[in-house]
Amino acid sequence: MNITRIIGILLIVAGALALVYGGFSYTKDTTAVKLGPIELSVKEKETVNVPIWAGxxxxxxxxxxxxxxxKKG
Structure with missing residues (x-):
């Protein structure tokens, strides 16, 4: 199996997942306040929507x- 076929298969799988799920989400840790030894952190949930046309x-x-x-020409 050559690299072109592997990339093709990965693109098809990624496109199918984009159509099925429509996007993905992740959690980002940010530092809200840092005052001396005290540090407050906030976890923010970010969502990324994948357009249908991209899938x-x-x-x-x-x-x-x-x-x-x-095919070799």
Whole structure:
């Protein structure tokens, strides 16, 4: 299996996950106040939405890589 086929498969999987879940979220730790030895930290939950067109484009690009990437001309 060459690198082009692996990238194509990864793009198809990532595009499918983007269509199924629509985005992802993560938690970011930030320091709110630091006063001498006392430090207050805040955990913020950030959400990133992945557009539908990006998922479709990733699937299409992965399919094109699988179809045409391994052919040597």
């Amino acid at each position: 479709i484009a990733a699937i299409a690009a992965g399919g094109l890589l699988l179809a045409f990437g391994s």
